[in-house]
Amino acid sequence: MMRPTLAQNYPRTGFPLEVSTPLGQGRVNQLGGVFINGRPLPNHIRHKIVEMAHHGVRPCVISRQLRVSHGCVSKILCRYQETGSIRPGAIGGSKPKGAPAEVEKRMEEFKRDNPVGSISRLMRCKFGGKMEEEEEEEDDEDMEKKESEENERRTKHSIEGILGDRSKYPWHGSVSLPSSFNGASSSWRIDALRLRLMASKRRGH
DNA sequence: GACGTAACGGTTGAG
DNA sequence: GACTCAACCGTTACG
Numbered sequence: 510m511m512r513p514t515l516a517q518n519y520p521r522t523g524f525p526l527e528v529s530t531p532l533g534q535g536r537v538n539q540l541g542g543v544f545i546n547g548r549p550l551p552n553h554i555r556h557k558i559v560e561m562a563h564h565g566v567r568p569c570v571i572s573r574q575l576r577v578s579h580g581c582v583s584k585i586l587c588r589y590q591e592t593g594s595i596r597p598g599a600i601g602g603s604k605p606k607g608a609p610a611e612v613e614k615r616m617e618e619f620k621r622d623n624p625v626g627s628i629s630r631l632m633r634c635k636f637g638g639k640m641e642e643e644e645e646e647e648d649d650e651d652m653e654k655k656e657s658e659e660n661e662r663r664t665k666h667s668i669e670g671i672l673g674d675r676s677k678y679p680w681h682g683s684v685s686l687p688s689s690f691n692g693a694s695s696s697w698r699i700d701a702l703r704l705r706l707m708a709s710k711r712r713g714h
Numbered sequence: 715g716a717c718g719t720a721a722c723g724g725t726t727g728a729g
Numbered sequence: 730g731a732c733t734c735a736a737c738c739g740t741t742a743c744g
Contacts, residue, residue, distance in 0.1 A: 536739095536740090538739080538740065538741085539740085539741070544738095544739060544740075545724090545725085545738090545739085546723070546724050546725075546738080546739070546740075547723075547724035547725035547726080547737085547738055547739075548724085548725065548726090548737095548738060548739080549737080549738055549739080550738085550739075567716075567717095568716075568717070569715075569716050569717075572716095577739080578739065578740055578741070579716080579717070579718090580717095580718085580719080580720095580739075580740065580741075580742090581738090581739050581740075583717070583718060583719085584738090584739080587718090597737070597738065598736075598737055598738085599726090599727090599736075599737070600725065600726045600727075600736065600737040600738065601725070601726030601727035601728075601735085601736065601737070602726075602727040602728040602729085602735080602736065602737095603727075603728040603729055603733095603734070603735065603736075
C-alpha cells in the first residue's frame, strides 16, 4: 500500500502538534487526543475501547469519542479478538536466544495436536492456569497498582500524567468477550517484516 | 463515512 | 554504563 512521505504527515517536527505540558511528552493527534509516541495508551482507555465495542458501539464512534485514532482502535480490537487481552505487548527487550529443548519439544507437540488458531492463545489456556476474564480482572488491579507506582517513579513518561485527571475515566471493570468476535488481523506483523527488511538492507543484501 | 492496512518514527529493555 | 537490536507502540493516510 502506498504511503505518503513522513514530511507530508508531519511537516515540521516530524509529528503533529506537541502538547505544551510540563512534561513535554504529549502530542495531539488529529482528533485532539493526547498520546505519547511509542508508548501504549493507558489501560483504562484500552478497556473503554473494548467495552464500547462490546456494547455495539462502532469503531469510528469509539475513535471519535475517545479521541484515539481509528487505526489504533482497530488494532486494539483485533488484538483483543486474537488474544483475548487488552494489554499491550511487552515492549523492548530481547527474546531468549533459544527456548529450552524441552519447551520447544512441547510446543511442537502442541502445535501438532492443535493445528489451528493462535498457538499463543492455546498456550495461555494450557499453561496460564486461569481463564481469560479472570486473568484480565486480576491483571487490571495489578496493572492499576503498577501504573500508579510507575507514575510516582517516572511521571514524565506517563500519558496518565499528561491526561492528568483519571477521575474523568471512572469506567473500570471486567470485560467479557463477545461471541461474535472472531477472525484475526495481521497488520502488526508487517512491522516484523519491515524490520527484517531493514536489517537485511543494513547488511547490504 | 467507515474500516482495514501500510508505513512511519518513537520507546523500551534484554543481551 | 553505553550500545545494539528487536520487540512493541500509536499515528496518519491510502484504498
